[in-house]
Amino acid sequence: MSRPAPLGAPGEARTVLAITPFRRLWLSLSLSSLGDWLSLLALVSLAAILTEGEETVIQYFAVSGVVVLKVLPSVLLSPIAGVLADHVDRRLTMVVSDVVRGLLYISIPVVGRLDWLLIANFLAECVALFWAPAKDATVPNLVPRHRLEQANQLSLLTTYGSAPVAAALFALLASLSTVLGGFFPAMRTPEADIALYLNGVTFFIAAAVVWRLPIPATRAADDPKRPSVFRAIWEGLRYAGTTRLVRGLLLGMLGAFGAGGAVIGVARIYVTHLGAGNAGFGVLFGAVFTGMAVGMLLGPRVLRDFSRRRLFGLSLLLAGVALLLVGLSSDMVLSAVLTAVLGVGAGIAWVIGLTMLGQEVDDEIRGRTFAFLHAVARVVLMGSVAAAPLIAATMGEQTFEAGELTYRFHGSAGVLLIAAGLLILVSLVAYWQMNEGHEMSLLAELKAVLGGRSAEDDAPERPGGLFVVLEGGEGSGKSTQVREIAVWLREEGFDVLTTREPGATKLGMRLRTMLLDKAHAGMSARTEALLYAADRAEHVETVIRPALERGAIVISDRYVDSTLAYQGAGRELGVDEVARLNDWATGRLVPDLTILLDLPAEEGLRRHADRPADRLESETLEFHERVRRGFLELADRHPERYLVLDAREPQEAVTKAIRRHLRKMLPDPVPDDAEAITGMIPIIKE
Numbered sequence: 312m313s314r315p316a317p318l319g320a321p322g323e324a325r326t327v328l329a330i331t332p333f334r335r336l337w338l339s340l341s342l343s344s345l346g347d348w349l350s351l352l353a354l355v356s357l358a359a360i361l362t363e364g365e366e367t368v369i370q371y372f373a374v375s376g377v378v379v380l381k382v383l384p385s386v387l388l389s390p391i392a393g394v395l396a397d398h399v400d401r402r403l404t405m406v407v408s409d410v411v412r413g414l415l416y417i418s419i420p421v422v423g424r425l426d427w428l429l430i431a432n433f434l435a436e437c438v439a440l441f442w443a444p445a446k447d448a449t450v451p452n453l454v455p456r457h458r459l460e461q462a463n464q465l466s467l468l469t470t471y472g473s474a475p476v477a478a479a480l481f482a483l484l485a486s487l488s489t490v491l492g493g494f495f496p497a498m499r500t501p502e503a504d505i506a507l508y509l510n511g512v513t514f515f516i517a518a519a520v521v522w523r524l525p526i527p528a529t530r531a532a533d534d535p536k537r538p539s540v541f542r543a544i545w546e547g548l549r550y551a552g553t554t555r556l557v558r559g560l561l562l563g564m565l566g567a568f569g570a571g572g573a574v575i576g577v578a579r580i581y582v583t584h585l586g587a588g589n590a591g592f593g594v595l596f597g598a599v600f601t602g603m604a605v606g607m608l609l610g611p612r613v614l615r616d617f618s619r620r621r622l623f624g625l626s627l628l629l630a631g632v633a634l635l636l637v638g639l640s641s642d643m644v645l646s647a648v649l650t651a652v653l654g655v656g657a658g659i660a661w662v663i664g665l666t667m668l669g670q671e672v673d674d675e676i677r678g679r680t681f682a683f684l685h686a687v688a689r690v691v692l693m694g695s696v697a698a699a700p701l702i703a704a705t706m707g708e709q710t711f712e713a714g715e716l717t718y719r720f721h722g723s724a725g726v727l728l729i730a731a732g733l734l735i736l737v738s739l740v741a742y743w744q745m746n747e748g749h750e751m752s753l754l755a756e757l758k759a760v761l762g763g764r765s766a767e768d769d770a771p772e773r774p775g776g777l778f779v780v781l782e783g784g785e786g787s788g789k790s791t792q793v794r795e796i797a798v799w800l801r802e803e804g805f806d807v808l809t810t811r812e813p814g815a816t817k818l819g820m821r822l823r824t825m826l827l828d829k830a831h832a833g834m835s836a837r838t839e840a841l842l843y844a845a846d847r848a849e850h851v852e853t854v855i856r857p858a859l860e861r862g863a864i865v866i867s868d869r870y871v872d873s874t875l876a877y878q879g880a881g882r883e884l885g886v887d888e889v890a891r892l893n894d895w896a897t898g899r900l901v902p903d904l905t906i907l908l909d910l911p912a913e914e915g916l917r918r919h920a921d922r923p924a925d926r927l928e929s930e931t932l933e934f935h936e937r938v939r940r941g942f943l944e945l946a947d948r949h950p951e952r953y954l955v956l957d958a959r960e961p962q963e964a965v966t967k968a969i970r971r972h973l974r975k976m977l978p979d980p981v982p983d984d985a986e987a988i989t990g991m992i993p994i995i996k997e
């Protein structure tokens with residue numbers, strides 16, 4: 312197979328869209344999103360028409376009311392929807408949801424009454440709650456783990472990118488109905504009606520597309536011992552609350568929603584205060600979505616070697632600071648630019664947050680976790696959309712004078728400042744939650760990422776094969792898992808080569824003896840790094856590359872990341888320097904998948920207590936702990952190729968987790984689309 316494209320590599324969107332099932336899901340998502348935005352605009356327009364002639368504040372509350380009504384169903388139903396996503400056939404859930412939503416939206420102009428408009432809108436949102444977690448939980452089933460971030464980027468791009476398209480379409484419909492109405496009075500149909508019909512049709516098309524998707528059956532549904540619905544919800548909530556990483560992610564994403572809601576609630580009043588009307592409102596609307604699209608596409612690409620955990624908190628901070636400046640600005644152009652920057656920060660955080668959740672949360676409870684996010688996000692959004700105009704109205708307008716200077720402060724700007732303060736606070740807490748114990752300082756990492764080229768840049772394309780590496784500290788179970796996985800893959804009919812470092816070649820055997828012999832206790836750290844690199848150069852040249860070239864699956868017990876952890880972090884030679892040496896030694900051959908078996912150093916050393924320790928094993932516990940942290944940091948920097956497993960789990964459970972993950976990278980089972988997948992991973996089956 313071709314080596315996984317580094318994030319942001321040219322053509323990456325094409326690559327993930329080459330996976331036919333994902334491409335179809337993406338198409339259906341795009342249509343549904345376009346329909347959602349169209350319906351929002353249509354309903355907001357109707358609300359404005361119905362309150363025409365009333366006071367401005369009442370008009371704004373009517374518009375906020377539509378948004379509140381749209382998010383209200385999630386308060387009660389979202390967690391249940393998530394459990395269904397995990398227990399009921401996801402394809403069926405999505406198809407039924409799309410058809411019902413289509414019918415509901417079409418019924419609004421057919422019935423033509425305000426009360427039905429409100430009821431149908433509410434019911435459509437209830438149904439949408441079942442669709443969203445089913446879709447989110449399906450994406451990781453359709454694309455390999457290392458393509459998940461790209462897939463999420465594309466999904467988010469259409470979710471938010473369809474907003475300006477819907478706005479343009481709505482404006483076009485409005486002009487068309489005015490022109491046609493001039494000639495044929497019977498065609499003076501309000502544009503909102505046409506938009507709602509169109510919306511219904513987009514949902515029907517989306518249902519037809521999803522119906523043909525080869526989505527794997529939901530395993531939990533087959534499990535006779537599956538927990539009750541309420542227990543499952545409780546587990547989802549508990550998981551969200553107890554894992555540091557997930558807690559940080561959810562907190563950050565919800566903080567962004569809260570701030571976003573406040574902005575929606577006061578934006579229209581705010582632009583009036585700046586002297587701009589509907590046009591200014593449109594500019595801010597466009598700026599935030601354009602910024603988000605840029606952030607989602609370019610953020611992870613520009614900083615592709617930067618720790619995702621750090622990037623998440625920092626991009627939220629950027630959004631918070633930009634919002635703070637918007638609140639202080641009294642110039643429309645400056646506000647639009649700052650709003651775009653705000654969008655960039657929010658876009659980066661959102662794509663990283665969704666991707667990390669998809670990677671960190673187990674398939675069985677992924678639906679519940681996403682549903683939890685959707686539920687709380689909607690509640691937070693609803694709360695802040697509703698509260699923001701109230702707070703703004705309470706603050707009123709104040710004028711501050713200092714000598715010649717006059718500063719006019721408006722309640723809407725005050726709300727933006729409060730929202731910015733909260734967002735900055737949330738970003739700092741999320742950063743702290745997700746980044747405890749980093750080996751490398753933030754400044755050093757920024758310098759390395761912005762200043763130098765990454766180890767994976769410009770790597771020559773490697774034809775065929777799949778390169779899998781098992782990494783971890785002493786006694787973590789690497790050799791055991793290499794054996795187990797090789798047996799399974801051979802039984803499946805694959806051409807498999809198992810190998811290890813150091814010592815897989817004739818020359819390497821001698822180097823291994825030199826390296827591990829306790830007689831060489833005083834060996835210099837640089838000599839040690841060079842000897843491991845020499846063993847690796849021989850290994851790659853004579854064993855790994857030839858096997859990959861013939862299309863085999865190569866499973867290696869240790870590779871480059873061992874030297875980065877042992878010599879780079881353990882011996883403190885510096886990860887980047889050791890990486891440069893190994894780039895040269897290997898010709899930049901990077902594994903497709905690195906499985907890190909993570910284990911407390913003490914426990915790993917205890918597992919080997921019955922055999923004499925070699926030179927490296929005899930190192931201090933602090934050394935082995937540095938090695939462990941070094942591995943974890945590497946996994947954090949390269950989430951696209953890492954699978955981190957808890958090696959304290961029973962051996963069979965670890966094997967099962969590896970098999971489950973590898974299964975997704977292999978061609979079977981996607982019968983209809985095998986050619987699309989094998990186009991990416993042409994592993995030769997004998």
Ligand SMILES: Nc1ncnc2c1ncn2[C@@H]1O[C@H](COP(=O)(O)OP(=O)(O)OP(=O)(O)O)[C@@H](O)[C@H]1O
Binds near residue numbers: 785786918965
């Ligand atoms: N998940 C597990 N739980 C408990 N013991 C395990 C587990 N996996 C492997 N072991 C045992 O731990 C010991 C070390 O396993 P193994 O040799 O596979 O580790 P390793 O990572 O290759 O070690 P090293 O790199 O130090 O040679 C063996 O006795 C093995 O049976």
Ligand SMILES: Cc1cn([C@H]2C[C@H](O)[C@@H](COP(=O)(O)O)O2)c(=O)[nH]c1=O
Binds near residue numbers: 785869873877927
């Ligand atoms: C590849 C590699 C290995 N090491 C260390 C890690 C272990 O202590 C030994 C290898 O022995 P094992 O059979 O895997 O236990 O060498 C290292 O320090 N640097 C490396 O690059």
